[in-house]
Amino acid sequence: MPGPAPDERIRPEGRRNTQGIRVDPEAEVTHEPRQAVLSALVKHRPGVLSEVSGLFSRRQFNIESLTVGPTSEEDTARMTILIEEPEPGIEQAKKQLQKLVPVVSVSELEPEAVRRELALVKVGGEKPDDVNAVAEMYDGQAVDASTDSVTVEITGSKQKIDAAVEAFRQFDVQEIVRTGAAALERGPNTLDKDD
């Protein structure tokens, strides 16, 4: 075939990064990941959770936690999803989520939103008083005790729970369960309206 070979053709100077964004040809630019809290109102019906979790695994979004529970309305549930992604990934996650048929609305919460998670920690029962003392430091309380074990409940931010779990390691930790975050916007605004 005629025509100049590859290295003899007109070439533009420009360049895009791996996210498809035009960048300075000299600079190495990508968006750093950040954490985002997505709050999704979904139709409460069988299969929704697998649809949402399937979406996140299929699209390889980096998911930290996902919690789901009923709302004040019978046929809707709210999911709180923590993801860590570069900005375009977060945008894409929102849009893909919104695209699912049973999803009513999706919003990203402000960083100062109220975020709570719950942990139950079961430790050995040898030093119940010490366990109680540590629990109190983290506003937790013992919710079950036997001769061999004490189970403590802690609620709060992820950081607080991380710290509490760390503190409990001095006792013989037998089991831990954590919920992942549930979150709501601060102030009078509600998320129930599409925004």
Added chain:
Amino acid sequence: MSERASVPKEEADEQETESEDAAPVTTGAQSVVRALENAGTEYVFGVQGGAIMPVYDALYDSDINHVTMAHEQGASHAADAYGIVTGDPGVCFATSGPGATNLVTGIADANMDSDPMIALTGQVSKEMVGNDAFQETDTVGITQPVTKESYFASSPDTVGDNVSEAFALADEGRQGPTLVDLPKDVTQGETDIEPKAAATPDTYEVQEEADDEAVQEAADAFAAADRPVILAGGGVIKANASAALRELATEYEVPVVTTMPGIGSFPEDHELSLEWAGMHGTGYANLAITNTDCLLAIGTRFDDRLTGGVDSFAPDADVIHVDIDPAEISKNIYADYPLIGDARKVLRQLFDAMPRAPEADAWREQCQDWKDEYPMEYEMPDDEPLKPQYVVETFSDLTPDDTIVCTGVGQHQMWASQFWEFTKPRTWVSSHGLGTMGYGVPAAIGAKLAAPDQEVVCFDGDGSFLMTVQGISVAVRENLDITYVILNNEAVGMVRQWQDGFYEGRRMASEYPWIPAFDKLAEAFGARGFRLEAEEDVEETIQAARDYDGPSVIDAHIDPGENVFPMVPSGGDNGLFALQEDHLEML
């Protein structure tokens, strides 16, 4: 087409009249069929089976034509092609378990190409679901990732509504496949509730028109461009926006590149056409895309086969991206001007908002120079075997403009798309996003039934053809006038091309010296078979196959060494396409 042939004629007549009176539904299955009738279904493609039998039984009394396929994969591809050609959802049926799993390839294919389609699958009775019952499969679970939505029908009273909704959803907004899984007790169960009219669920919102202000900004940017290009994707065809595209392009004199699924959206014989871009697109399309400073991309998802490496895709361009699906905006290529809406409506908005035509005389000249410099050519030395490009080109020259071209997947697909001249939308029926070998044989069946008055040709590879060859029996039974042309290189040629180019010629599992005599195979199925080897016989053989009233198969023995060029290596830079083997080494 009737599959009730065994019913005595009088009885059959009686049934016809009965169904015209539209007797009230009494079962879930009848409600399913009623929903399909209400949606205007003319054909369904499927295979019988235990769990879907109640629905077939209800179909017995309906005017809907059922086409029994030889394999469920074929049912889903035929429905897919029917959807591409008509623009309305194609319908396929399968029984539970293996029937449903056999459909999955076609569903996934439709999903990748946004083809409107609805799949109805039988399921074991609800009380057996979850027990690993005979022929049970979690069809909703399997298909959820590859549909717009998969429904599990839970009651005879609502199953018709499920089907209506699935139909509407397959068609509205960005088209795609939907599925309704039908437990046998639900379809057998009694109900007197007629299905509701087809409507999408209230959570599904589609924005039809783009924001006026955003349109104005985009139009201003486009008018100010020195090197504007329109990139037309499959979405242009889906939105019936080809006329609007032509108006915009010709009024403002902007060169048009299409994507591969966008083939037919803009006439390839038009002077502004640069044909299609991407891995095996024309050199001039790829150079225009690489050097444009403002790209108006419509209804494309920027697939990697189009973009090559994103870092080198239209690196100087402001991108205006028109799409009905907001999730496509900035997914792969950042959109400087996102315009969400129906392609046809947004193109009209843009047309009206353009302050002036871009001043792009020099650019158009440049594009023309590229066309002259890098023509789509192939060599045809006298003593060499038949060239596939020549077969395609000759066929294209002989047929009317509205001829529909279907393909399998591989080199033959590329030659068909490169050397056929497409001038009309909905005449190119191929598997793009999924790249499904075996697509061609059943797709041609769906296409022919969708457009009985148009000529249908299927270019297939020997490997692809073998994957769904049993479909020829269907074409014979339905007496479909389709010409299948196998560009036979006794290899899965596209794989062999990559092995030669990128794996030091280590041809592992790519050569097929054991393939059957396809002309004889065709005859065994009851079709006409032709064997084609010499260049001088090409025209005559094609004419003979076209003249035959029914399916014919031309086994064209082509040069096994022929490769597809131009080529942009996977993830490469579109501007650096290779025109021949040794260019690949330079890249």
